[in-house]
Amino acid sequence: MSDTTSINPNGILAGKRILVAGVTMDSSIGFATAKVAQEQGAEVLISNFGRALGITRRIAKRLPVTPPVIELDVTDADHLAALPDAVREHVDGLDGVVHSIAYGNPATLLGGKFMGGPWEDVAQAVQVSAYSLMSLAQAARPLMSPGGSVVGLTFDATVAWPAYDWMGVAKAGLESCSRYLARDLGPEGIRVNLVSAGPLRTLAAKAIPGFSDLEDMWATRAPLGWDNADYAPTAKAVCALLSDFFPATSGEIIHVDGGFHAMGA
Template structure:
């Protein structure tokens, strides 16, 4: 018996290391029967090509900088060399300059804020539109967020960018729904990834999570988030869109 993504073609954008949440999504998606294509760009692309060999099936690796208009314009053609359509897209991409993090909120300049918003917020819409030519039959788009309903220590402008991402997902859900495309986000608890290591004060947030989360929390566990993304990519949520699914041990629902 096949998995819940049997026969589906999935693009996972933003896989660097095997500690990436995108890697976890790609792994579970393959285990559930999907054909997966992954992306990265620049100097990290060679790392991604090596890391791809650690997946159950070595996937095609494409270069995609989501802030590069030429890359976005050529994405559909690049994908057609490997798949005839896309059933799902995963946006596992976020970046903010160091000047936009670590308690520097009031001093951060607009160019640094603009970079954070471009990479972490606007790119969700840009990736969706770049993939749209291969999703004419409908499908599912899933992004990754970190609870943007409150202010976190040191998260600063990345928190603002995530709030924008959550709003962007709702507008995408509105405009892509008539095309049969669902748009949802997974809000994961603090997870040890390369991105997390770049956030000053991450350990402070991580340390308070497990004691307060009813189900507990393991910052080294990425599979729970990967499974949630795969569930949203599957046909098991046919009428769910504009939603944020929390994979955080229940932390978000506790008052103290």
């Protein structure tokens, strides 16, 4: 059952209309973001597609307020074209969009398989994980007037990580895409930023062979410590960027990783 008593009418997102794209399980950054956004007063919509859509509809009921669930495949031109009308069935516009979407075939692209990754799978990973940030922002653009905030999720693409392989390349594309979007959408008052989280035990992460090697690094090198099962710090950062507390920040990557990124050894 939904519990509206946990909603804060004076929260930092009070009155905001937010679409969180790519929510599957309740053990995900997208779900945690939707929860914090609602707790901070936002009216939230979530999306997924295909076979996962039924799962999303079920886990939506675990949020403080059960949100509308929209079918959206960010690689489907028809879905993208239909997004404004689908959103307007529930709200009259959007103040924020969260891109919580990524995919790379773990059997061919991850876990030490960088050399020889087939182009067809690489192309899919880049389209779903990077190009879709532009696709989603462009689809939501008519809904975001006189401006708003687009926030995506990355995993630091400035270095090569064990096991991450072609997803690291896709994330590098995502990070570059966010900067160009910040340039092109800024004149319309739309901010575009990313949150770079430390390793979290999401469904996607569990599918990466050798992901535990990344987790082990954080255990010893993050000065603030790191809990790979706690999605709240990342979700709170996303919601802060969706709020009016970062009115002049765009093209930025905010690290939520316990301070790991700043340590040399």
